[in-house]
Amino acid sequence: xxxxxxxxxxxxxxxxxxxxxxxxxxxxxxxxxxxxxxxxxxxxxxxxxxxxxxxxxxxxxxxxxxxxxxxxxxxxxxxxxxxxxxxxxxxxxxxxxxxxxxxxxxxxxxxxxxxxxxxxxxxxxxxxxxxxxxxxxxxxxxxxxxxxxxxxxxxxxxxxxxxxxxxxxxxxxxxxxxxxxxxxxxxxxxxxxxxxxxxxxxxxxxxxxxxxxxxxxxxxxxxxxxxxxxxxxxxxxxxxxxxxxxxxxxxxxxxxxxxxxxxxxxxxxxxxxxxxxxxxxxxxxxxxxxxxxxxxxxxxxxxxxxxxxxxxxxxxxxxxxxxxxxxxxxxxxxxxxxxxxxxxxxxxxxxxx
Amino acid sequence: xxxxxxxxxxxxxxxxxxxxxxxxxxxxxxxxxxxxxxxxxxxxxxxxxxxxxxxxxxxxxxxxxxxxxxxxxxxxxxxxxxxxxxxxxxxxxxxxxxxxxxxxxxxxxxxxxxxxxxxxxxxxxxxxxxxxxxxxxxxxxxxxxxxxxxxxxxxxxxxxxxxxxxxxxxxxxxxxxxxxxxxxxxxxxxxxxxxxxxxxxxxxxxxxxxxxxxxxxxxxxxxxxxxxxxxxxxxxxxxxxxxxxxxxxxxxxxxxxxxxxxxxxxxxxxxxxxxxxxxxxxxxxxxxxxxxxxxxxxxxxxxxxxxxxxxxxxxxxxxxxxxxxxxxxxxxxxxxxxxxxxxxxxxxxxxxx
DNA sequence: ACCGCTCACGTGAGCGTTCACGGAGACATT
DNA sequence: AATGTCTCCGTGAACGCTCACGTGAGCGGT
Numbered sequence: 153x154x155x156x157x158x159x160x161x162x163x164x165x166x167x168x169x170x171x172x173x174x175x176x177x178x179x180x181x182x183x184x185x186x187x188x189x190x191x192x193x194x195x196x197x198x199x200x201x202x203x204x205x206x207x208x209x210x211x212x213x214x215x216x217x218x219x220x221x222x223x224x225x226x227x228x229x230x231x232x233x234x235x236x237x238x239x240x241x242x243x244x245x246x247x248x249x250x251x252x253x254x255x256x257x258x259x260x261x262x263x264x265x266x267x268x269x270x271x272x273x274x275x276x277x278x279x280x281x282x283x284x285x286x287x288x289x290x291x292x293x294x295x296x297x298x299x300x301x302x303x304x305x306x307x308x309x310x311x312x313x314x315x316x317x318x319x320x321x322x323x324x325x326x327x328x329x330x331x332x333x334x335x336x337x338x339x340x341x342x343x344x345x346x347x348x349x350x351x352x353x354x355x356x357x358x359x360x361x362x363x364x365x366x367x368x369x370x371x372x373x374x375x376x377x378x379x380x381x382x383x384x385x386x387x388x389x390x391x392x393x394x395x396x397x398x399x400x401x402x403x404x405x406x407x408x409x410x411x412x413x414x415x416x417x418x419x420x421x422x423x424x425x426x427x428x429x430x431x432x433x434x435x436x437x438x439x440x441x442x443x444x445x446x447x448x449x450x451x452x453x454x455x456x457x458x459x460x461x462x463x464x465x466x467x468x469x470x471x472x473x474x475x476x477x478x479x480x481x482x483x484x485x486x487x488x489x490x491x492x493x494x495x496x497x498x499x500x501x502x503x504x505x
Numbered sequence: 506x507x508x509x510x511x512x513x514x515x516x517x518x519x520x521x522x523x524x525x526x527x528x529x530x531x532x533x534x535x536x537x538x539x540x541x542x543x544x545x546x547x548x549x550x551x552x553x554x555x556x557x558x559x560x561x562x563x564x565x566x567x568x569x570x571x572x573x574x575x576x577x578x579x580x581x582x583x584x585x586x587x588x589x590x591x592x593x594x595x596x597x598x599x600x601x602x603x604x605x606x607x608x609x610x611x612x613x614x615x616x617x618x619x620x621x622x623x624x625x626x627x628x629x630x631x632x633x634x635x636x637x638x639x640x641x642x643x644x645x646x647x648x649x650x651x652x653x654x655x656x657x658x659x660x661x662x663x664x665x666x667x668x669x670x671x672x673x674x675x676x677x678x679x680x681x682x683x684x685x686x687x688x689x690x691x692x693x694x695x696x697x698x699x700x701x702x703x704x705x706x707x708x709x710x711x712x713x714x715x716x717x718x719x720x721x722x723x724x725x726x727x728x729x730x731x732x733x734x735x736x737x738x739x740x741x742x743x744x745x746x747x748x749x750x751x752x753x754x755x756x757x758x759x760x761x762x763x764x765x766x767x768x769x770x771x772x773x774x775x776x777x778x779x780x781x782x783x784x785x786x787x788x789x790x791x792x793x794x795x796x797x798x799x800x801x802x803x804x805x806x807x808x809x810x811x812x813x814x815x816x817x818x819x820x821x822x823x824x825x826x827x828x829x830x831x832x833x834x835x836x837x838x839x840x841x842x843x844x845x846x847x848x849x850x851x852x853x854x855x856x857x858x
Numbered sequence: 859a860c861c862g863c864t865c866a867c868g869t870g871a872g873c874g875t876t877c878a879c880g881g882a883g884a885c886a887t888t
Numbered sequence: 889a890a891t892g893t894c895t896c897c898g899t900g901a902a903c904g905c906t907c908a909c910g911t912g913a914g915c916g917g918t
Contacts, residue, residue: 175837177903179903179905189867190867191905192868192869195906196866196867203866205865217664222641222665223904224583224904225582225643225644226580226582227873227903228905228906229578229579229905230872230905231872231907232907233527233873245604245605245607246604248601254623258624270607270611271611272611272615289575311574311575396804455749455809457809457810532873542897543899544874544876548876549896549897556896558897579874582875582903583876583904584876584903586903
């Protein structure tokens with residue numbers, strides 16, 4: 153039970169700036185005056201530099217602490233040009249894919265002494281555009297997962313060093329990491345086909361229905377099935393919300409129309425897991441009655457029964473590479489000089505397929 | 506297969522500042538000069554203000570774009586005092602507990618138009634101290650999950666608005682959210698006891714062994730068991746690394762000494778899940794042979810077989826409240842005026858206990 | 859007594875914006 | 889013709905800090 157005022161703040165009539173009597177900032181000059189020294193001496197004390205008497209330093213530090221002085225990062229950043237902040241744009245923190253990417257970004261950024269500010273878009277077009285705008289004002293470089301073409305165009309058109317996580321089939325001139333979905337999907341589907349599956353359904357991410365981005369996973373599915381001469385019923389492709397629940401719902405829909413599918417190729421692990429869970433709840437045996445193949449290699453795939461077979465993507469590495477590309481860009485390298493970076497999904501056979 | 510230069514960067518001889526020929530910043534004055542107007546007019550164009558001829562605005566914007574001009578956030582922040590950044594300090598992005606908290610923080614921050622910069626500590630003492638230091642320079646307010654007393658002391662001693670996620674039993678004067686572990690643990694343990702369990706083991710987070718923070722969960726376990734007159738074998742308490750694997754390892758250790766325990770009260774869901782998985786792999790039936798009770802209410806608890814019974818914490822709300830407290834602090838409210846905030850864990854009975 | 863050196867500290871300038879003004883010109887009003 | 893009122897635009901100042909200097913005191917060496 154928390155106090156009511158918090159609850160109010162969050163729900164109904166919320167007021168953005170609560171009590172606006174913000175204390176004025178204590179400046180370095182005030183500390184200097186109070187201690188009877190100059191700005192520069194205070195600066196020396198604060199930044200732990202030499203050319204200052206230890207006793208003076210102590211006095212200054214003490215006064216600063218007492219007065220509640222904290223150097224302004226703006227003033228400091230204005231004069232020292234080496235404080236770098238990178239913006240990380242992701243679709244959804246709650247999707248386990250992104251924390252892994254984030255871990256990579258955080259780690260690589262920390263090695264460089266960079267700050268990382270995080271933005272969530274929910275893959276909504278409006279939010280993506282908003283965030284891209286914000287990026288331009290607030291960071292020195294952007295590392296982003298964007299779905300909507302318009303947002304990507306805006307981001308790359310500007311003059312901000314910008315790197316795409318998952319650049320897909322975009323022109324080489326736009327920096328970013330390419331995840332080789334083609335190779336991955338091919339390996340996965342051929343694995344299923346080689347194990348004798350012929351009626352292979354696909355649970356696709358519904359977000360791509362509204363996005364202009366090409367959905368390579370679905371195209372690849374069609375392509376590989378075609379190559380192998382396996383006829384595809386168009387109803388085998390079901391859109392799913394990108395979540396466990398979404399996968400469950402889509403699976404149920406699929407099953408009600410096509411109880412005879414023997415395998416499911418899911419857009420990603422989240423959808424695969426939901427689908428598999430629901431299939432089992434509906435009485436199907438996995439993988440005997442229906443096999444499941446995910447895409448992403450989330451660690452939660454190991455938790456379900458049976459553990460999920462999947463195409464594993466090194467998400468951490470993905471984040472790291474993106475930061476490294478951003479560093480090159482920031483260092484003055486031009487977009488088209490950035491070396492190609494491709495991440496290869498690996499088939500991890502567990503037990504669901 | 507990504508290009509070798511990335512790999513090098515990450516592994517061995519890594520050089521922090523790669524190619525240092527950073528382009529000099531384009532300033533507003535340069536744009537002004539190029540367009541033949543004054544700074545102020547450029548500023549008006551960039552910030553979409555009035556008192557400017559539409560045609561002039563177009564020209565300025567065009568030139569700005571062409572020259573690669575982006576306003577300096579430092580210069581801007583220096584003069585406008587309303588750009589707020591809050592630092593979010595968490596132990597580990599990969600622990601599903603934190604993405605949920607992060608989601609709450611991100612959402613609340615976005616409502617206020619704040620930026621969020623994220624730091625990972627891994628709960629290491631050294632990293633925590635480092636991050637706290639960094640916080641003082643880089644943000645306007647801190648929202649942090651800290652384990653080590655020294656780091657907490659440093660953070661609260663400074664004059665930065667600072668809020669603890671999980672303030673535990675700390676003095677009311679330090680702002681933060683209290684998670685009522687006592688109430689939660691009590692409800693959980695009594696549930697187990699009421700269902701007839703007497704030999705209840707505890708899998709504890711080993712991180713608390715080195716931290717000075719009081720580990721309320723373990724104390725509560727001892728206390729409640731004592732109150733109910735149930736003798737506790739000290740070996741029933743096993744330290745575990747805070748991860749699924751850690752839970753598995755600890756469970757195996759526990760089982761080799763005490764095969765007769767009928768229930769496990771885990772420090773959190775991660776450890777509970779690992780333990781339960783391992784127990785089943787070792788041939789135990791859940792919950793018949795051994796019941797499992799987690800703490801946190803992670804959504805992945807629903808994925809395992811059987812679904813994990815747990816004490817659910819509203820982690821999203823936790824993050825939101827913390828931001829709201831930070832807002833109050835930032836608004837000038839003093840530490841001891843911040844209203845008490847407590848989050849009550851709810852027993853969610855699924856099937857593992 | 860002079861030079862030179864070190865140590866501790868201060869001074870002016872400048873970082874790139876925005877804000878509060880002030881002012882010129884065009885046009886309408888008296 | 890003088891006055892008022894828009895619209896558009898420019899000019900100092902200020903934001904809070906660091907950097908490159910400059911300076912004076914103290915001290916040992918010749």
